Amino acid sequence: MESFTFHNPTKIMFGKNQTTHLGAQMHKDGIQKCILIAGKGSIRKNGAYDQVIDSLEKAGIKYTESWGVEANPRLPKTCEIIAHAKEYGAQAVLAVGGGSVIDTAKAVAAGLYLKDIWNAFIRKEMIKQALPIYTVLTVSGSGSEMNSEAMITNIDTCQKWSVSSPFIYPRLSIIDPSFQNTLPFKQTANGAMDAISHILEFYFANEKPITTLTINEALLRTITEMTDLLQKDPRDYNARANLAWGSTLALNGLSGVGMKGGDWSCHDIDHAFSALHPEISHGEGLAAILPAWIEYLSEREPSRFLRWAKCVWNEDNVSLAVRAFRSKLQSWGLATSLRDLSIKPDELDQILEMIMVTPTIGGIFKLSKDDVRSLLMLAY
């Protein structure tokens, strides 16, 4: 087993009506004014916004609001919110929404202390400080509520890049699964696929950390099972809660213990999809590429994938497990090929160029440009 450091200081308050504690928690931390960051308005429908405002007001915390963060959040919006936060004198950022909103809030929190926040993403400046970050999660999947990662897209340069820093762990994240009752099932499935992909990016990286492997198998099976239950009944609170907690654990450090940092090829590939087509959701881009990636690599090293076939899909054969995995994603209504994603055949070359910014991709299974070309064909 590889050596590792594990340190996740985020406090999670999980369950119905936990948002009522938000204001008091911020007050205890000495916060007097914050900037509330949100998306396009779903939090007005799912009840999160009203609960947040009520809690802030009861605790006497002043706030300003910045709305309009989109899926695959963009750099200009981030810069706009940084300016807003600066002008207002915010002492904390408060994200109310899903992964895009939380990622934006993290970039804002750090961006206030940098010349140009994009410099942190392109590794030109190090994050050395950030405002405290509070989140109220309304869509599970990204895991951003309990990790030190943020991802922003720079449309001008066609780059969807991420940054990692210990300063951007949320101080407190509130996860009330009932806010997700009103999500369209497609979005629940997208989030589940995102969480599944986080686990799988680590899972095949190392056969020795049995503790991590068995935990990851538990998470993969539970996330799949809970998503099935939610397809039948979106208001099944227990399934929501288990899916939400499973998704948080899928990328809070636990699933990567001893896993050499994971592979992340499929994320690199998906980021090219969505940098070119921002309407492609992260979950769906991953659903289109991940089964094909397993298929492609299992021909090279079948033994590496057999444990997954057995322990997650109860199959003795990787091809049958890939088929079961893809069928499951299809049964959830997700696209499972590039064609399904409406990517045009003549875009493949451009996508390939966008992916191959380095001679190979993949932290564990190195893929050359020829490999990735073949993989894209296989996934088409």
Add this chain to the structure above:
Amino acid sequence: MESFTFHNPTKIMFGKNQTTHLGAQMHKDGIQKCILIAGKGSIRKNGAYDQVIDSLEKAGIKYTESWGVEANPRLPKTCEIIAHAKEYGAQAVLAVGGGSVIDTAKAVAAGLYLKDIWNAFIRKEMIKQALPIYTVLTVSGSGSEMNSEAMITNIDTCQKWSVSSPFIYPRLSIIDPSFQNTLPFKQTANGAMDAISHILEFYFANEKPITTLTINEALLRTITEMTDLLQKDPRDYNARANLAWGSTLALNGLSGVGMKGGDWSCHDIDHAFSALHPEISHGEGLAAILPAWIEYLSEREPSRFLRWAKCVWNEDNVSLAVRAFRSKLQSWGLATSLRDLSIKPDELDQILEMIMVTPTIGGIFKLSKDDVRSLLMLAY
């Protein structure tokens, strides 16, 4: 699923030679002098002591040493170390050892700020402050390296009591599994049983947190499998590492998520054993009572125990699973009855009185005095 708060701020540095970073980490935290707390000398043999001293000296951190903490650590020793730490002006406590040493260090760290540390255990004073706690773990099992609990025995009053406070999370714990290469197998098995018992105290408490249940099943299977491997080869590093990490996760908050605080009857019962017979190890006391507890309760509510039988022991029947569990513990050389522990029949009444300080025990499955009497007979 129950609401919960999860917040574990302990930093873990895990792997071979991680102790070399100890001094630098303490220096970064502004520590100039600390008190090193240790047991009876095993850390001189397993290499931990030399590495710790070397790292402290390289970082220029001054230290004093307090040796002699025993298994089932006692109150007078704790008070003695508090006085020593005070006199020396320690700015931090550094535990080098297993759970008893770490628990003592936690009590010392908090005790410096209390009139009488025992008051915290008997709930007469609240812990509101503590010195920063650093640990170098040399025996896995207690989970104390990554949690907020400490347990001390007061021989005068025959009380083995625990205290929990957010102020006693270690700031940093170093887990180098290779320090455990020289442990007698019996001690490895004791530690494994301790970890298994932590999971089982939570596991039966609630059927709804599927995410927690599946993770706990993964941990139970992995801890058992790794202990089997270590019985064959005590120097199997990968098995040591997986057992160590599994034992840490067994009581760092994760295994109890959504589990209503767990049951803890078996711990209450074992504490009476070891308050009366301090030579009975915690792991062995639990091995003698836990299978009988499952057997006893499964007659009352068989369905609650069936999932464990299936998912951990691959048995369709609780009795067969209990038999498999007990055989496994016997194969590790652990006592699995009160008779094996050399408890005398005429001590049972005294033990019963020591256990029943409240009308019932058990957070989930309430056991009356009559129940506990029957259980002790069943386990005899």
